[in-house]
Amino acid sequence: MKIRIGLGSCGIAAGALKVMEALKEELDSHNLKIEIQQTGCIGMCHKEPLLDIIDDNGQTFTYGKITEKDVKAIIEEHVIAGNPVEKHLVNSSQNPNDFLGEQVRVALRNCGIIDPEQIGHYTERGGYEALKKAITMSPGDIIEEIKTSGLRGRGGAGFPTWFKWNAARNNPGEIKYIVCNADEGDPGAFMDRSVLESDPHSVLEGMAIAGYAIGAAEGVIYCRAEYPLAIRRLELAIKQAKEKDLLGSNILGSTFSFNIRIKQGAGAFVCGEETALIASLEGERGMPRLKPPFPAQSGYWGKPTNINNVETFANIPWIIAEGGKAFAAMGSQTSKGTKVFALAGKIKRGGLVEVPMGLSLRDVIYKIGGGIKEDRNFKAVQLGGPSGGCIPVDLLDTPVEYESITATGAIMGSGGMVVMDETTCMVDVARFFLDFTQKESCGKCVQCRIGTKRMLEILERICNGEGRPGDIELLQEIALKVGEGSLCGLGQSAPNPVLTTIRYFREEYEAHINEKKCPAMQCKALITYRIDPDKCKSCALCAKKCPVNCITGEKKKPYVIDQEQCIKCGNCMEVCPTKFNAVIVE
């Protein structure tokens, strides 16, 4: 028997360390010698902290939303008496739940199963076998295998991976580099963090295979500084791999040498762009440059460089071990294999999911994600972060594949999928993303630097109830210029959130501009909170919770909000007991 506990960032934030302490104490008090294994993220973030009991028959029982107090019952009833505690059970290997049951795990194959800090756990599950196989193959055959698999870049643009490898391989040069882009800057995306925290060796192995294929002896992982746990586990993994002769000089007795080091990003979204990332690696301001030359021709220190994203690398060992055909057997015509998504926002079961390409957005959101929180109405799903767009309800049957998603005006992106419901204002969402891209614009291209600023100002005035007729057309006009006049992906795609929300939710823009109304009741300047005198029972809860003390009243008389002072925080509405529902927003 074994007990496994999820210690990814999400698990720790939800209190998994306290559960672990309680678990140790409880086992000690019963004098039980049972192994407690830490693991990364299984993806069921909505049920964290998670705890697995793996019994002697190899059956796994997963408990969710565990607190220190629940540990005693699980140990006594399940571990000692052998009866699973139904109340907290969220999954078992005999009865997989809807969240996990629908998934196909390639990139996430080890996540939530192995201890990421032990290389032995990785090799037990076939880890580094692909590297062993690869160094007996010719580099050309490896690239051919990747071509057969149909793997396309998982960072967002969907460029065929084999093509990039081939270009880097064929460009002349003694020194070449492999770079892993782990600068996951899209707000709302956490796939890469999870892979790095839960299965760091899969990325190292993928990089080493890529290094062998293009003829590079050095790899660099450019990782966000905001991911301290991922960095710590990567450092440990590199050290362990070196000890086992899986990285370093003359790997496994061959002539192939490959070293990997980590470079921490310093917080700049634009550094997700290849040429900006290279500038940052070289210690400069992370500003993009014109392509060509492409990094495959002249990249890091002017040498041929191949840059792939974390998830792309995590897929590589699987493809080499199982064969490109097996990978290509999954997915759709143009998009092969699986894709990891970070499901978040107004969704019941948020977390990390991996599905075959071609599954519909509806299936991902409803079958796996369980639908919308509090059973509200779905309004839109945002794909691709600040470069992406909002897809409305009538396009929910769009399959997740590069071309179909692009046709909606959004992009596949790295896999952030943020679900929005009727309480989300789409103009505010557009303003939110423009605020982000405007701040993150590096300032090099005028259209991006000034265009995004002007667009943000227009969106801000619309949200403030000062929108003017013609603002929508003006936004569209500037959007076109920003897209055309920007050098890199950040500027070229910055207008997407505005253009898609105008395309699918134009009536919300018009309501803001013409009627000075926010249909989702979110834009503060366009709403007022009021207390219905007929419903108010003078309980004073709202007055106590008001941060600016602008609600007054006395016993047996209805309370009143002073509109002059109200900051529209919505606290009063939240605390008013549902049986009264006296606070109204208009």
Added chain:
Amino acid sequence: MGCCCQEMENHCKDENLDLNLLKDILDEYRDQAGSLVTVLQKAQDIYGYLPLTVLRYIAEEMKVKPAQVYGVATFYTQFRLTPVGKYVILLCQGTACHVNGSERIETALCQELKIKPGETTPDKLFTLTNVACLGCCSLAPVMMINGQAYGPLTPDKAVSIVKDIYANEQQASEGGEES
């Protein structure tokens, strides 16, 4: 256009600093091309922020122009040119947090601490900073205080976490005075 040294002077606050603390870092990285970002990160780890004297010293030691060091230090959001409090509250502004009400958390924290995002409380205990995304989207809205993530938050919960830290600090300092 004026000289950027003036801009550096205006933006950077200074205190008495021990520049010897940088010796090991500079010895390790001085001759490694492309390591300016790393050196600045390590310097910030030591001083908590990047004081003007430190920026100047790094420029001198690494043989690059002060303008270049300043340019890099102001490009990345991670670098701070002013001192921070003992507890740095990173308030997540990711998409998932935004649609789940991060703005209300910000309002509540600003009211409680009586500072705006980017500022530090007069007692140097708390700094409030907005960050793009912490990647804990399923726990939205989230904040991180000195590496520890908290979520899902409500305005009340966020305020009580800060109050708890404050109470612990008060207790610790009182205890310290007695002994």
